[in-house]
Amino acid sequence: MMPRVLRQCAALARMNILSIPQRIWMSVSTCFAIALVVAVLLVFLAMGNGFKQAQSSAGAADIAIVLRDGAQTEISSTVSREQVMLLEEAPGIARASGKPLLSAELYVIVDGIRRSNGLKSNLPLRGLGVEGAALRHNVRIVQGRMFRSGTNELVVGQGVTREFAGFDLGHTLRLGQTVWTVVGIFADGGTVRESELWADVGVVQSVFHRLNVFQTVRARLASPTALATLKSHVANDPRLQLVVESEAEYFSEQAKQSSGLIQNLGWPLAIIMAIGALAGALNTMYSSVAARGTEIATLRAIGFGGIPTFAGTLAEALALSIVGGLFGVLAATILFNGYSASTLSSNFTQVIFTFKMTPALCVRALWLAITIGLIGGILPAIRAARLPIVGMLGEQ
Amino acid sequence: MNQALLVAKNLGRRKLRTGLMLLALLIAFFLYGCLESFDRAFYASQNSAADNRLVSVNKVNFTLPLPISYAAQIGLVPGVSAVSYQSWFGGYYQDPRQFLIMFASDPAGYLAVYPNLQVTPAERTAWLADRTGLLVGRTVATKYHWRVGDHVPISSNIYTRAKGSHAWDFTISGIYSFPTDPAREGQVIMRHDYFDETVTFGRDTINMVMFTTKSAALNEAVIKRIDAQFANSPYETTTDTAAAFNRAFASQLGNIALIIRLVLISAFAAILLIVGNTMVMAVRERTREIGVLKTLGFSGTAIMMQILAESMLLSVTGALLGLAVAGLLISGLKEVIAGFAPGMHLAWQEVVSALGWAVILGLATGGLPAWSGLKLRIATALGRI
Numbered sequence: 089m090m091p092r093v094l095r096q097c098a099a100l101a102r103m104n105i106l107s108i109p110q111r112i113w114m115s116v117s118t119c120f121a122i123a124l125v126v127a128v129l130l131v132f133l134a135m136g137n138g139f140k141q142a143q144s145s146a147g148a149a150d151i152a153i154v155l156r157d158g159a160q161t162e163i164s165s166t167v168s169r170e171q172v173m174l175l176e177e178a179p180g181i182a183r184a185s186g187k188p189l190l191s192a193e194l195y196v197i198v199d200g201i202r203r204s205n206g207l208k209s210n211l212p213l214r215g216l217g218v219e220g221a222a223l224r225h226n227v228r229i230v231q232g233r234m235f236r237s238g239t240n241e242l243v244v245g246q247g248v249t250r251e252f253a254g255f256d257l258g259h260t261l262r263l264g265q266t267v268w269t270v271v272g273i274f275a276d277g278g279t280v281r282e283s284e285l286w287a288d289v290g291v292v293q294s295v296f297h298r299l300n301v302f303q304t305v306r307a308r309l310a311s312p313t314a315l316a317t318l319k320s321h322v323a324n325d326p327r328l329q330l331v332v333e334s335e336a337e338y339f340s341e342q343a344k345q346s347s348g349l350i351q352n353l354g355w356p357l358a359i360i361m362a363i364g365a366l367a368g369a370l371n372t373m374y375s376s377v378a379a380r381g382t383e384i385a386t387l388r389a390i391g392f393g394g395i396p397t398f399a400g401t402l403a404e405a406l407a408l409s410i411v412g413g414l415f416g417v418l419a420a421t422i423l424f425n426g427y428s429a430s431t432l433s434s435n436f437t438q439v440i441f442t443f444k445m446t447p448a449l450c451v452r453a454l455w456l457a458i459t460i461g462l463i464g465g466i467l468p469a470i471r472a473a474r475l476p477i478v479g480m481l482g483e484q
Numbered sequence: 485m486n487q488a489l490l491v492a493k494n495l496g497r498r499k500l501r502t503g504l505m506l507l508a509l510l511i512a513f514f515l516y517g518c519l520e521s522f523d524r525a526f527y528a529s530q531n532s533a534a535d536n537r538l539v540s541v542n543k544v545n546f547t548l549p550l551p552i553s554y555a556a557q558i559g560l561v562p563g564v565s566a567v568s569y570q571s572w573f574g575g576y577y578q579d580p581r582q583f584l585i586m587f588a589s590d591p592a593g594y595l596a597v598y599p600n601l602q603v604t605p606a607e608r609t610a611w612l613a614d615r616t617g618l619l620v621g622r623t624v625a626t627k628y629h630w631r632v633g634d635h636v637p638i639s640s641n642i643y644t645r646a647k648g649s650h651a652w653d654f655t656i657s658g659i660y661s662f663p664t665d666p667a668r669e670g671q672v673i674m675r676h677d678y679f680d681e682t683v684t685f686g687r688d689t690i691n692m693v694m695f696t697t698k699s700a701a702l703n704e705a706v707i708k709r710i711d712a713q714f715a716n717s718p719y720e721t722t723t724d725t726a727a728a729f730n731r732a733f734a735s736q737l738g739n740i741a742l743i744i745r746l747v748l749i750s751a752f753a754a755i756l757l758i759v760g761n762t763m764v765m766a767v768r769e770r771t772r773e774i775g776v777l778k779t780l781g782f783s784g785t786a787i788m789m790q791i792l793a794e795s796m797l798l799s800v801t802g803a804l805l806g807l808a809v810a811g812l813l814i815s816g817l818k819e820v821i822a823g824f825a826p827g828m829h830l831a832w833q834e835v836v837s838a839l840g841w842a843v844i845l846g847l848a849t850g851g852l853p854a855w856s857g858l859k860l861r862i863a864t865a866l867g868r869i
Contacts, residue, residue: 114765117757124750160580163547164641166685197547204739207732210545264544264720296548297718357515361751364511367504368758374500375765431738436547438736 096392100400104376105407111376118372118464119412121365122457125358126416130453131424132354134443139431140343142441146279147339151223152181152318154305155338157329160345162195163212163435167302171328175305180318182308189308191217194292194301197437198263198285200252202430209430211248212437213263213285215292223306224281231257232272237288240295243272247282247440251430255285266295280339283430283440306335345434362460369464373405377472385477394473401469402462409461413454420453421445487786491793494770501766502798505759509802509845510809512755516838517810517830519744525666525828526740532665533726535700536565537597540693540710541729543720547572549689550719552676555593558693561709563702567695568593571679571686574642575672577628584624584638586672588679591617597694600664607632607658615678617657621669623822625659632656638672643683652682666827694726752845760849763795767853774857775865788858795850796843803842807835 159165194215235241542548575586637651662668
């Protein structure tokens with residue numbers, strides 16, 4: 089059998105929660121305030137998460153990326169044709185029928201017109217070597233086909249077609265003095281690659297007057313230990329002023345570097361707003377205690393203890409905050425999960441990403457609601473437990 | 485007993501409740517003060533650019549090069565009054581993470597195109613005379629504790645030096661302020677002749693031509709003329725006002741304005757409900773008193789005004805407190821803030837608009853209880869417990 093004090097606690101918790109409709113507007117406004125705080129927090133967390141995932145999930149462990157020594161990003165790197173030729177002979181790179189699986193690439197920034205506001209934004213146009221597409225495991229063409237070498241054909245990430253005008257299948261666009269045709273749309277599981285335009289590297293070099301200049305080299309590694317082999321080979325050749333990283337390392341570093349101001353704004357904003365909501369919760373709970381003064385005194389007089397009185401009031405506060413929190417999570421998820429947005433990355437081009445809610449993030453947001461409920465409940469609950477019985481009954 | 489005293493007494497009768505409402509209001513207006521100041525600082529460049537200042541960039545994208553000769557050619561276009569140009573240097577100081585917003589430009593042209601840039605005549609002369617001279621914005625100088633005359637090594641994450649050490653050596657010629665556009669105080673300007681002399685590639689190319697027209701009325705004709713002049717060349721241009729260019733650039737970071745609006749709407753909606761409900765409850769508790777006051781001869785309008793004055797006083801006080809905290813925080817964290825929102829400060833624009841919102845919030849939260857106060861019949865009031 090449950091101990092008496094627990095039964096009393098349960099009875100009072102139930103009674104308090106069932107009596108919420110008597111204070112419906114105060115309670116609803118507190119719930120709503122908590123829901124808003126939780127929703128704001130969750131939307132920011134989902135935005136940061138989506139942005140981070142778009143980058144960190146893009147890298148493969150068995151692909152090496154080679155950049156100029158000292159370059160932090162692809163855009164600021166340069167690799168010469170001579171260096172590419174030396175790399176083609178380097179150990180550790182996988183080969184198929186004698187040819188190294190390697191793609192020397194050029195990365196140029198071009199303008200795209202954003203659908204939402206008609207303004208220009210930076211998009212990366214990547215010139216790929218023959219092996220380029222094969223070095224990206226998860227990429228698949230969802231519409232049309234891959235570009236043919238030596239032609240002014242483009243394939244476009246589906247993020248680009250979603251956010252930018254003029255990149256739909258079959259469209260032509262003018263970049264400099266050449267006209268390009270979009271012949272395919274590709275998907276890559278929502279990663280940063282879906283923010284790119286791809287074409288043949290030779291054509292990109294000639295159109296952008298960058299003959300014999302590359303920016304990065306990607307290569308398939310022959311074995312799990314090949315990365316170390318390739319790294320030390322490159323480090324020991326004075327003609328190669330280059331650094332080698334696995335693609336996975338490169339992208340996780342990118343994700344770290346570009347989590348900027350907006351991504352980190354969630355918690356500070358939510359905590360400040362939570363203080364406002366806490367003021368509301370305290371007000372609601374204090375008035376609830378005041379309104380139930382006679383009732384509490386009566387209960388105390390017929391034998392209910394101080395602890396159950398305390399617990400009953402706290403339960404009411406927690407119930408309000410949990411309902412508010414759940415409502416906030418629900419609203420934020422319905423309105424913003426999968427919401428597509430884009431921002432500048434450390435490569436100075438747009439990263440298109442979608443807001444990603446996860447159960448873990450929802451739980452974190454709910455904890456904030458519960459914290460508000462706890463703090464907003466404890467002080468009024470103490471007051472409830474300490475109400476003078478005689479005074480309250482005598483008042484009427 | 486006058487009305488003001490009644491208002492004060494009513495607010496003071498439950499000090500905890502009044503205090504909590506003030507706290508909620510303070511939070512809302514604190515956020516308002518901070519976010520609106522940030523918003524203004526963030527979008528300052530597009531609003532403060534002189535309307536006769538224009539920029540020409542590569543038509544494909546502004547990061548791509550233009551030949552340096554374009555600057556001189558644009559200078560010859562009728563209606564153009566001053567011309568300068570710049571290249572992005574990708575500079576950093578000591579550590580790649582300490583990157584600088586650094587351009588290479590021609591000194592005489594730069595100072596002519598940006599007449600609001602403020603340096604002493606001596607600093608100006610020094611920069612014009614010293615090829616390795618560096619003009620540093622005030623924010624950057626404060627951050628790295630640089631002084632005029634200091635020698636600083638700066639590296640580039642794009643360019644490599646043809647000869648000598650990895651880093652470029654500079655002498656700080658001047659530290660400038662830019663009152664009309666504080667964001668520019670976060671930049672560093674080196675001389676383009678030094679750039680051209682030392683880089684291994686990218687010589688004789690620039691990223692942007694900045695110029696002014698004799699009058700903004702000529703802008704359209706000048707824009708057409710320039711873009712037509714370079715059409716069908718290997719380097720086509722797109723020319724726009726500096727304000728429009730800055731607007732497009734700011735929008736690349738994302739829709740900051742929308743994010744700020746959504747956060748503020750959420751905060752205000754929550755506070756409106758909390759304070760509004762508390763006011764309704766506070767007035768309902770006083771039903772009997774209102775009945776008594778009416779019996780004593782107070783008109784319904786007087787009661788209504790009292791309640792409105794009460795909610796208004798509350799929200800204006802909350803707003804002033806919130807703005808005060810925001811102002812203190814912004815000025816206290818000035819150095820940190822300069823890193824991402826140079827020139828951010830709480831200005832009269834925010835104070836005035838916040839007070840406007842406080843009045844509206846006061847009316848909204850006091851409206852319903854004031855109305856019921858006005859309509860309340862004495863018999864009902866005194867009959868109600």
